[in-house]
Amino acid sequence: MSGLHKKSQVNRIARRFGIVSLKFKWFPSLYRRKAVIQIKTRRGHYALKPFYRNRLFKTSAAQQMKKAAGHIQLLLNAGYIYIPKMLYAKTGKLWTLRKGQPYYVTEWVQGRTLEHSGDYANLGRAMAALHQSSNGGPPGSKADSYTLKQIRLWKKQHRYFLRDKSGAVQKNAGYRRWHRQYRNDCRRLAERSWTEMREKGVASLLRNERGHPRRIHGDITSANVIIADDERLYLIDWDRVRFGSIYVELAKTLANTTHFNPEFIQSLLAGYEEIRPLKRTERKLISALFRLPREAWLAARFPNGKKSDELIENMTNTWSERMKANKLLDDWANRQ
Template structure:
């Protein structure tokens, strides 16, 4: 359990602004932070206090998105609470905080049943938020991946000469990484996929931005996503691919369960499936390993995961290619 002593006075002030008194506080860590959130037991219920790292304008935007989603009937996230001042956040001690309901649940099991529920929930997020009439945005998907692809090629050329674990791995698998990347980038540039992306730019969705097993809770019969600090306007297709990669474990039967749940809520056209298949084809983790290795960052754990799952990834790519043509 991380320290809470330094926050006690701040939390008392925050509690007063929300009209309750705190009886017990417990801190929780996350994948990225030792102290990510606090569970507070009060005289009016149990809530989560979340320190927010970012600007005031970003927090206002985030709270606005969360409130609009809840009003439109999306309940796959904890409900944000409004203080007596009417704001959905508070500033104390030079730091920003927001409060939500506390979700009591278990981690997602990665069972097919849970993956179907996750697929449905993510599709609801994308569908509901698309109806919010958000401002249009430029096509960042194609441009961002093209830039990352060329950066990968430059780094790979030097990395393969190095007598390191990463250098050895890419001497064996680098050519296939290039082939998969080239095919994906080419596909993203075809007219039908560019048309699909332009259509999405005119009517963007809100995306979670970090759908991982660690950010998913199963509570009773409902799936919840937590840690929404990266929520923004973005590509629902890329958000789907990230979620699929992080949760289905490159197992075709589990991928099928996730996509089945998604399409129950938001059916996908053939060209949308082809876009998803193209994004899934990109060896994203290989790009990251190459980047970290050339920038002197720690890459061992990610390389181990990449190496252990490489054959499964290739099978999963073939499966999603077939799915996209159905």
């Protein structure tokens, strides 16, 4: 929690970016009850965003903010158009620090969420342009195959799910029923993906990734995509921008935004390939990653929590659509 509750406190931060708050209001995100502050000024509305430390990394919030700002500045320099206008602090930086908490400011984008196939095509173009903007990345090394890193983590979660080390099957009757019905299906889906990833072409692609680092947004969900009133698409919440796996990002975005709707999936992929055409091996890898039952693994880690119940309900209600989407991705991957 940033501790910004009073107008005077908000104004101290806002003035560092050259704006004066007349009113402010907190808005939630998928993860936090208070995630971003909308600031009303005489010049318009702005988003004051506290930057929260990613616990997966050992660095401080300020160090992570500095690195994220570096990525954003390179994107702005390259003319990337899918970031809301960002304000510079009086220090010349894209961020400021208050009591150890970093903040950054963008214009507030008024608009709607993803609704039709044209929106998804634009999202595909925005992602492809981002993934193409990675020249000058860090030098490659054996540890820099970002997709392989994620695959190793997911394999651990898959084994955990099959072995049920948490005792979830015994503790939670709802999870027990779901686990009994879908465990073998989840196992088959994952094992098919592992097999496809070992195929010669895909395995070579994974090995060679370390020499070609790519920049990713890191958290593309429906809530972080806004279609402005002028129909321009913006990606918001750039806290997790970094070098990472473009294949994992594309697979997760398809699952997180399209509701497994075939038209939306096809539009997003078509928009992406307008900017960055994919080789057949890349398609096969994306299809294999999309197929993985990630929500089942997450539910197994926290079987007694509210999140687990929501994941199980969502997977049950969308299982048929997921299987059809898997088939669609398979056909797309094998297209000549």
